Amino acid sequence: MSANKIDFNKALTSEETLDPENWDQLKSLGHEMVDTMMDYLRHLRDQPVWKKPTREARHSFNRAMPTEPQNREDVFQDFLQHVLPFAKGNVHPKFWGWVEGNGTPFGMLADMLASGMNSNLGIGDHAAVYVELQVLNWIKEFLGFPMDASGILVSGGSMANFTGLAVARNSIPDRDIRVKGLFESPSRLTVYGSTETHNSVQKAIETLGLGSQSFIRIPVDKNYQIDMKLLREAIDKDRKRGRIPFCIVGNAGTVNTGSIDPLAQLAVLAKKENMWFHVDGAFGAFAAVVDELKDEIKGLQEADSVAFDLHKWMYMPYEAGCVLVRDKKLHRKSFHIAAPYLISHERGLPAGPESFGDYGMQLSKGFTALKVWMSLKEHGTEKYKRIIRQNIAQAAYLEQLVNQSPELELMAPVALNIVCFRYMHEDLSNEELNTLNKEILMTLHEEGRAITTYTMLGDAYVLRVANVNHRSRKEDFMQLVHDVIEIGNGLLADGFKRDRIIKRVI
């Protein structure tokens, strides 16, 4: 046995631990850390949204791995000097990039408590498991999903989509794919979703062994919603040629424009075709809590599985994704494997509720639920509803500002909280506008004014504002419009000649 090679007498004469020798000293450093982060969050507005990590900071990450202890104060100083100043910026009131939430100060503290408890939710009869179960019940109630559904908190929307689609694939009747794999299903198993579907769905389909060719992308209409007629035709055609259509993915809030597919119609079609209905509601699922949007989002509650993030439009610190599955039995059947070391007991720690390991890929699983549980208690659902509604109103306000500005052009309908627009000049070709808008975006970032990101709509490069920011105010959007116009005008006044940019001189 290799353990015999260790001289245990020697090792045991000077036993060590990773706990501090001086608890009081660490406690006071801990207080300083809390003060630092509270002040940081409190004064974000006075700071640039983003600063490129300096050469010095980047070099600091090339240092050799420490073999001997360093002073904790020095380690903290290193964080203050090289890490914190170069944060991504998604905590800032003027960050609207990709779809990234802010987090909250109380959520940060909850994460500290969770980390201190260091609970592993994989299995066992302990409070953290009950907290997650309660959180799942609260979320089902909040979204209007059936209370007998199952669910699990995961790292994010990508993992939630993967989990939902894994259950869909494993639940194809008469296939027993978990046991037999795909080898005994020679017909192609096909999944349908719009061309606007997030790439995490394709990743899941590939990882599930179905192959990306099995993801049938259905074109969208002018509102970026899936074309129902083309979807029906594609399913029909595929059945006729011997394929097995088994799942429809609906979008509650597409990543590009925030558009919501006709979920109720998709639910009916899926039922009629005996197919699984999965909804990717990464952020848009929370439109379900806004009364004015109930009609648009109708059908979400009919899904067989729904994936969404709490770190996006519920403003929880990263990471916090979630998947709900209507049929708890199918969910468990998809992931449960009996193992002698995981058997539930009548009493003692292994006597807890069912293992979360039976409902997803992870066995070891952190206490993500605590920040969700504490945050929901801190604010109550009514406040979340108000701030989600506020984000939608802010997007509509930005849309209005864009429409009122002759220098700007709205590039897609604003369905929810995403606004796509660009700086416009009629003398410029589309290609030149693309280059100009990209330059505007990079300047916005480099000057730390605001973070919007980008996407391509057709062949147009657009500035894209995704508002899941509880810190933004109306004037921040006014300032954004002002900044974009100012930068765009400035570039054009410069002749926009900086050789790498547009050749044409205005």
Ligand SMILES: Cc1ncc(COP(=O)(O)O)c(C=O)c1O
């Ligand atoms: C519509 C949609 N689906 C899925 C995802 C993936 O979520 P995550 O980044 O949490 O993995 C995103 C991310 O922005 C998204 O917008």
